[in-house]
Amino acid sequence: xxxxxxxxxxxxxxxxxxxxxxxxxxxxxxxxxxxxxxxxxxxxxxxxxxxxxxxxxxxxxxxxxxxxxxxxxxxxxxxxxxxxxxxxxxxxxxxxxxxxxxxxxxxxxxxxxxxxxxxxxxxxxxxxxxxxxxxxxxxxxxxxxxxxxxxxxxxxxxxxxxxxxxxxxxxxxxxxxxxxxxxxxxxxxxxxxxxxxxxxxxxxxxxxxxxxxxxxxxxxxxxxxxxxxxxxxxxxxxxxxxxxxxxxxxxxxxxxxxxxxxxxxxxxxxxxxxxxxxxxxxxxxxxxxxxxxxxxxxxxxxxxxxxxxxxxxxxxxxxxxxxxxxxxxxxxxxxxxxxxxxxxxxxxxxxxxxxxxxxxxxxxxxxxxxxxxxxxxxxxxxxxxxxxxxxxxxxxxxxxxxxxxxxxxxxxxxxxxxxxxxxxxxxxxxxxxxxxxxxxxxxxxxxxxxxxxxxxxxxxxxxxxxxxxxxxxxxxxxxxxxxxxxxxxxxxxxxxxxxxxxxxxxxxxxxxx
Amino acid sequence: xxxxxxxxxxxxxxxxxxxxxxxxxxxxxxxxxxxxxxxxxxxxxxxxxxxxxxxxxxxxxxxxxxxxxxxxxxxxxxxxxxxxxxxxxxxxxxxxxxxxxxxxxxxxxxxxxxxxxxxxxxxxxxxxxxxxxxxxxxxxxxxxxxxxxxxxxxxxxxxxxxxxxxxxxxxxxxxxxxxxxxxxxxxxxxxxxxxxxxxxxxxxxxxxxxxxxxxxxxxxxxxxxxxxxxxxxxxxxxxxxxxxxxxxxxxxxxxxxxxxxxxxxxxxxxxxxxxxxxxxxxxxxxxxxxxxxxxxxxxxxxxxxxxxxxx
Numbered sequence: 001x002x003x004x005x006x007x008x009x010x011x012x013x014x015x016x017x018x019x020x021x022x023x024x025x026x027x028x029x030x031x032x033x034x035x036x037x038x039x040x041x042x043x044x045x046x047x048x049x050x051x052x053x054x055x056x057x058x059x060x061x062x063x064x065x066x067x068x069x070x071x072x073x074x075x076x077x078x079x080x081x082x083x084x085x086x087x088x089x090x091x092x093x094x095x096x097x098x099x100x101x102x103x104x105x106x107x108x109x110x111x112x113x114x115x116x117x118x119x120x121x122x123x124x125x126x127x128x129x130x131x132x133x134x135x136x137x138x139x140x141x142x143x144x145x146x147x148x149x150x151x152x153x154x155x156x157x158x159x160x161x162x163x164x165x166x167x168x169x170x171x172x173x174x175x176x177x178x179x180x181x182x183x184x185x186x187x188x189x190x191x192x193x194x195x196x197x198x199x200x201x202x203x204x205x206x207x208x209x210x211x212x213x214x215x216x217x218x219x220x221x222x223x224x225x226x227x228x229x230x231x232x233x234x235x236x237x238x239x240x241x242x243x244x245x246x247x248x249x250x251x252x253x254x255x256x257x258x259x260x261x262x263x264x265x266x267x268x269x270x271x272x273x274x275x276x277x278x279x280x281x282x283x284x285x286x287x288x289x290x291x292x293x294x295x296x297x298x299x300x301x302x303x304x305x306x307x308x309x310x311x312x313x314x315x316x317x318x319x320x321x322x323x324x325x326x327x328x329x330x331x332x333x334x335x336x337x338x339x340x341x342x343x344x345x346x347x348x349x350x351x352x353x354x355x356x357x358x359x360x361x362x363x364x365x366x367x368x369x370x371x372x373x374x375x376x377x378x379x380x381x382x383x384x385x386x387x388x389x390x391x392x393x394x395x396x397x398x399x400x401x402x403x404x405x406x407x408x409x410x411x412x413x414x415x416x417x418x419x420x421x422x423x424x425x426x427x428x429x430x431x432x433x434x435x436x437x438x439x440x441x442x443x444x445x446x447x448x449x450x451x452x453x454x455x456x457x458x459x460x461x462x463x464x465x466x467x468x469x470x471x472x473x474x475x476x477x478x479x480x481x482x483x484x485x486x487x488x489x490x491x492x493x494x495x496x497x498x499x500x501x502x503x504x505x506x507x508x509x510x511x512x513x
Numbered sequence: 514x515x516x517x518x519x520x521x522x523x524x525x526x527x528x529x530x531x532x533x534x535x536x537x538x539x540x541x542x543x544x545x546x547x548x549x550x551x552x553x554x555x556x557x558x559x560x561x562x563x564x565x566x567x568x569x570x571x572x573x574x575x576x577x578x579x580x581x582x583x584x585x586x587x588x589x590x591x592x593x594x595x596x597x598x599x600x601x602x603x604x605x606x607x608x609x610x611x612x613x614x615x616x617x618x619x620x621x622x623x624x625x626x627x628x629x630x631x632x633x634x635x636x637x638x639x640x641x642x643x644x645x646x647x648x649x650x651x652x653x654x655x656x657x658x659x660x661x662x663x664x665x666x667x668x669x670x671x672x673x674x675x676x677x678x679x680x681x682x683x684x685x686x687x688x689x690x691x692x693x694x695x696x697x698x699x700x701x702x703x704x705x706x707x708x709x710x711x712x713x714x715x716x717x718x719x720x721x722x723x724x725x726x727x728x729x730x731x732x733x734x735x736x737x738x739x740x741x742x743x744x745x746x747x748x749x750x751x752x753x754x755x756x757x758x759x760x761x762x763x764x765x766x767x768x769x770x771x772x773x774x775x776x777x778x779x780x781x782x783x784x785x786x787x788x789x790x791x792x793x794x795x796x797x798x799x800x801x802x803x804x805x806x807x808x809x810x811x812x813x814x815x816x817x818x819x820x821x822x823x824x
Binding site: 363464477 | 516517568570615616619622623626634635636637638639640641642644645649652653655656659660663664667671704705707708711712714715716718719720722723726750751753754757758760761762763764765766767768769771772773774776777780781784
């Protein structure tokens with residue numbers, strides 16, 4: 001016979017108490033002042049409103065850029081060593097060059113390997129040398145680019161003052177940005193869509209854009225458009241944006257400008273360049289576009305300056321923010337967006353909670369009508385289950401989504417199955433002539449196997465959904481799985497405790513089923 | 514307090530008598546489902562197809578015509594406008610053009626917002642790039658296949674092969690007909706639909722397992738009873754449980770369907786339907802299927818590998 005040993009009763013009650021204790025924060029009005037370890041369950045963005053962005057880090061661009069740098073180095077190496085070559089090409093996979101002379105080829109290969117760590121140099125049978133990064137180096141580069149991107153994205157979003165943003169990597173080359181409460185992420189998308197690579201270049205005063213178009217462009221210069229024209233600028237920047245330490249909006253003659261400040265190295269380079277080129281023009285290039293190209297009036301030695309351009313207050317603000325938070329190592333692209341207005345989120349919670357309550361009432365009334373007193377016992381376990389579920393979800397720090405609420409309701413409905421199985425079994429045992437107490441005991445022990453069996457299939461579905469699902473579906477999988485587990489505990493253990501207590505206390509002649 | 518008496522009443526229905534007509538109905542429904550897959554296909558939501566979806570609300574009723582006219586400014590081939598709810602104040606704008614890449618989608622969203630201005634509240638904005646869409650499709654498919662495989666594995670370990678086969682047939686029967694229904698009525702097929710289908714799979718097998726457990730138990734207990742009677746008795750034995758559990762889950766899912774809001778409508782519809790068909794199939798597909806075999810003989814040589822003795 002089932003014994004109500006003190007330790008067993010204590011354990012069961014303790015589990016219930018702990019569960020209920022951790023469920024309590026969900027019921028409180030003032031949730032902000034609660035300690036960290038005693039928090040309500042997190043609400044998904046589909047319930048609290050907000051924006052979820054999935055960003056793709058465009059690795060190809062980084063690789064292409066890397067390879068074009070390597071191409072430059074390769075050209076330099078070949079020139080320095082007076083090696084004849086042809087078909088020097090770079091793409092995102094690697095750099096290829098053809099060298100006919102076998103001796104020069106060997107020299108070249110030995111020099112190429114010194115260009116950068118992690119380079120692999122392969123020679124095919126047709127005099128062509130391919131220079132590329134090893135898979136290991138590529139993966140390291142990718143990981144570094146993603147990490148840096150996350151950092152820059154975080155800085156930009158922090159500047160916007162969004163509350164509690166979540167920014168994390170996903171997979172090998174993606175970043176998830178969650179912005180609770182943000183209704184219109186257009187501004188964020190625009191900000192994140194800019195790499196904000198800034199550099200200062202000298203404008204080549206010897207050749208004009210027209211010359212360049214005719215093919216008279218020296219290899220140390222390039223053509224860049226912007227600020228209402230096309231400029232020939234030096235390929236090599238005077239100083240790059242990585243040396244910037246601050247940028248702010250300022251006003252000059254009543255119109256907004258962006259003031260900036262370099263670190264020591266940057267300031268020194270900038271000072272030297274401006275000192276040596278008074279009277280020349282300096283192009284300020286942002287993401288391959290000239291913002292402005294002022295003429296240097298005098299040496300700028302303080303390490304700071306201003307960018308004037310066609311700014312309004314907003315664009316000046318944006319540029320200052322971008323420069324302050326630094327350039328992204330790779331362009332980002334929004335490949336998925338899910339934004340839910342706070343109003344819709346609140347409506348969803350209301351509808352979900354309302355449906356849950358109605359569902360709960362229906363189930364409870366139904367069980368009472370079907371089983372009477374035992375239905376009442378079931379009701380108690382259903383409520384304890386609800387608290388336990390909330391408690392476990394809160395302890396886990398799980399996120400409750402709209403489909404998650406659906407999971408709660410469904411488990412309420414399914415959880416009584418265990419009780420039904422038990423009660424039906426008891427009824428049969430009574431019919432087979434067993435005594436009240438034996439029948440009650442047998443009901444639990446005989447039904448247990450079936451309960452375990454039938455719940456396992458739902459658990460399997462839950463686990464798989466959790467593993468493969470994303471976002472809201474995962475939320476559903478979590479509540480379904482947790483709900484099935486807690487319901488097995490309440491409808492078997494807690495029910496048994498209640499019924500055994502009732503049998504001991506009232507010593508009924510027959511079971512009310 | 515107790516109101517229903519039928520719950521505790523012993524029943525004695527002859528379920529096996531209806532084996533033939535229900536077999537015909539089930540087979541027909543499965544065939545029709547396949548026809549619908551082929552002819553009508555699925556109404557994939559943007560989760561799977563990729564695209565943009567915007568839900569707007571206005572304090573006053575929105576005139577569909579003028580909204581449409583406004584949106585012609587946005588150069589999109591496949592712009593779908595649809596009223597949601599009964600108020601006439603909420604509209605859904607959807608574009609699923611396959612040709613839209615991520616950049617074009619982003620541009621389209623901001624253009625639509627520009628054109629519509631601030632007269633509307635944007636209740637929901639979703640953008641799924643084509644790449645993400647196909648990935649989600651794959652994830653959904655993997656989840657479904659994974660869940661079905663895992664459940665099947667469990668059934669094969671747990672039961673003799675006739676039972677396992679019966680449970681699998683029941684499972685596929687339910688999934689196919691439900692998917693057929695979604696296809697036929699052109700209901701939105703999204704990630705949450707996949708979740709609903711897998712929940713349905715769990716429930717359906719759950720119900721079958723309970724039925725089969727009882728059949729196995731009775732096979733041991735009543736060694737002389739003719740098989741058809743025994744199957745009938747087993748189903749009758751647990752009929753009250755089948756109905757009670759079905760009804761409570763149905764009540765919960767029904768509440769969700771009626772009051773749970775638009776976002777969960779197709780999800781809860783699938784669940785409600787799934788409970789009905791899952792209950793039906795565990796009696797009329799899984800139960801009647803077993804009658805094709807001599808279960809007692811199977812039970813007796815339970816320990817012999819079923820694939821080893823074909824003679």
